[in-house]
Amino acid sequence: MSYAVETENLTKAFNGFIAVNGVSIRVRRGSIFGLLGPNGAGKSTFLRMICTLLRPTAGRAVVEGHDVVREPNEVRKAIGVVQEKLLLYPVLTAQENLELFGRLYGVPESEMRHKVRELLEEVKLWGFRDKPVGTFSSGMRQRLNIVRALMHDPRLVILDEPTNALDPQSVRWVRDYVKRLKERGLTVIVTTHDMHEAEELSEDLAIMDRGQVLEVGPVQELKSKYNASTVEDVFLKLTGRELRDELSGRISARGWR
Structure with missing residues (x-):
């Protein structure tokens, strides 16, 4: 079996608070892997370690054959990251x-023009190539944000809430595009709070809560194990309905930020 991501007892602590606690998962190369969990479950911290943005407190993570601590630059070359916040x-x-x-x-200038056109045509934005991104709709910006992460031909793509706040047409387009990435042989990790989206896209799932992985495995096996008809049922059985x-802790003198 070939894995794009392997973690063993991956742990991150902040001043005594354990945000990620001994997470061990394997993401099959060429698959779509769903990472689910309530707010504060540790998903973002886990992904930041995978992306080399945070150094693990303990444990080990290997991405596309490269250790995230010893070979961070090689890991960065292999991944494309689409954060919930637009990076444009x-x-x-x-x-x-x-x-x-x-x-x-580091895309060579000799390849740049062809690569840019190819990606913009792929997401139906070539006709808007000369327009400021600030004038784009949210769906147009997200399409551009996704292909931004593909400029260097990564082998692993991480999508954090890729359809959040999009209209139904844009949601449909993004989900179909994620499936096409898999068809090309890329590995995709998706985080989402949309249980229907998780069920539609994911072949394997990890469900996290309070820094730990509660379950991980193929979607159909998890549904069968918990006698559940949907991924949402599995999720609620594991994490509860409460x-x-x-409090967000983000209030200031000027109001909410």
Whole structure:
């Protein structure tokens, strides 16, 4: 079996608080892997370690054959990350954004023009290549944000809430595009709070809560194990139905941020 991601007892603590506690998972190469959990479950911290943005407190993680601590630059070359927050410059055009990130990724100038056009045509934005991204709709920005992460031909793509706040047409397009990435042989990790989306896209799932993985495995096996008809049923059986009210701690003199 070939794995794009392997973690063993991966742990991250912040001043005594354990955000991720001994997580061991394997993500099959060429699959779509769903990472689910309530807010505060540790998903973002886990992914930041996978992306080399946080150094693990303990344990080990290997991404595309490279250790995240010993070989961070090799890991970064192998992954493309689409965060929930758009990583685009609104005053630049669609073409200028992709060219900028292409240079940051080290794409050769001889390949740049062809790569930019190829990706913009793929997401139906070539006709808007000279328009500032700040004038784009949310769906257009997300399409551009996704291909921004593909400029350097990564083998693993991480999508954090890729359809959050999008209209139904854009949601459908993003989900279909994720499936096409898998068809090309890429590995995709998706985090989402949309249980229908998780069930539609994922072949394997990990469900996290309070820093730990409660279950991991193929979707159909998890549904069978918990006598559940949907992924949502599995999720609620594992994490509970109780509301989890927490203050965000983000109020300032000017109001909510």
